[in-house]
Amino acid sequence: MQRNLNACHRIVVKIGTSSLIHANGKVKLQTIDRLAYVLAALTNQGQEVMLVTSGAIGVGLARLHLTARPQAIAEQQALAAIGQSELMRLYTQRFADYEAQAAQLLLTHDVFEYPASRQHVLDTIDALLAAKAIPVINENDSVATDELDHRTTFGDNDQLSALVATQIGADLLIVLSDIDGLYSADPRTDPTARKIEALTHLSDTVLAGASGAGSRFGTGGMVTKLKAASTMMRAGRQMVLCSGADPRVILKVLAGEPVGTWFKPTAKEVIQ
Template identity: 70%
Template sequence: MSSKRLIHYGRVVVKIGTSSLIHPKTGKVNLLTIDRLAYTLSALNNQGVQVLLVSSGAIGVGLDRMHMQKRPAAIAEQQALAAIGQLELMNLYSQRFSDYGTQIGQLLLTHDTFDYPVSRQHVFDTIDALLAKNVIPVINENDSVATDEMDHHTTFGDNDQLAAIVATQVGADTLIVLSDIDGLYDRDPNKFSNAHLMTEVEHLSDKVLMGAGGSSTRFGTGGMVTKLRAAERMINSGGQMVLASGADPRVILRILAGERIGTWFGENVLEAVISGN
């Protein structure tokens, strides 16, 4: 079997989780990860690839900025942290992407945006306009207004779902989800030493879904269940999703070169080698 996959990509959505943007032990912002992410997406943008970034991290960065170690329980306090953290996060992104000569634009969305056809169309028209100007859209849920990610179960629930919705709506070929785990395992690798990494998943069985766990850090809101739901949305739309470690975002370049990294979700992910690779 080939060590590479057949990949066609023109539009790519990259989702990075809070666990990749925040040092788990200290709660401080991981500046190296942000810099490598900006470098990687700028490199793709320079190659003519249309890239969209869905970034979590507003509350995590807010916690760091306010020197807090524990996520508060009150919704209003979480929203206040999101308001502070989103500004700081975008400042960091703006600085790092500017270093690589790349322009970014921010879109803060709520589930209401997708509930109404007119507002939904306006959002995707805006995304198309940004991409046409070689601007990378940086998308997050508007946590200072919405409560979807804050202990409430509603339409989205998390940025994994937001990323999958955006990817399917803009016709992205691939969704790459960077997390604090390097792929989907057949059992919890933190509990079982013989856990096996599943490199390809063409469909999501009930067994796979039942074996997924929740969030692994105090900073994030998602978990494996939300990532599998995102993968299911991509598969149903005829696209593919890759789940990989976000420890070094430069892995995106290797993924798009077809290397066997992480877990690939989608039909026909085992096809031919890319010509010339």
């Protein structure tokens, strides 16, 4: 199936914690640098790009030289507050190296629950894109918690990225992960597993076959990525899931090369 993605103008890129943090807990500085280079290059050639980033707690762990994620919610939120400022410093520094302007947006689910606040956020994103700035979006982990009486959390940044992408009318969501696509089985345990290059429909079988969580630094897994794909496809939008080991893969995706798994909806998949 031929991928025609070079015409995509408004693009959301989501990168997971496992793509930003080494197994030893250190930050992958080269990954952040390459990501900044690609997004700056796309902005310079006239495309509108947004980044949904995980990693605040992972960077907080690295900053405080901790090896285990604490159990207490308040301690996790404190780590997120420390890590978010450091993560944003790294993004701002690397984007500046490529003459690009980063802009931080921290969101909770409440923002999209209420029409007025949702419109304010969408207007802000539009204004940033018009100014050639790159919105860097993350969940506000320091205040969002399932224990509050009202809904604040998105659950994970895979779902946040799909929600943002559909709300702002993005043509494409690119999810950079620690796996290079969707497989017929777990490639870590099944040598016969094959990568699925394209899907036009998410069947119950595919959804049931996805399992497993992310690394000790993150919260996502294949289930959350398929939920994001489902959100995009139901909105008539496309998504590509691919490896985040080298963010320059984004350029290959937009060139239509068969990297990762391409989720493209059929007419009957779209909810009007």
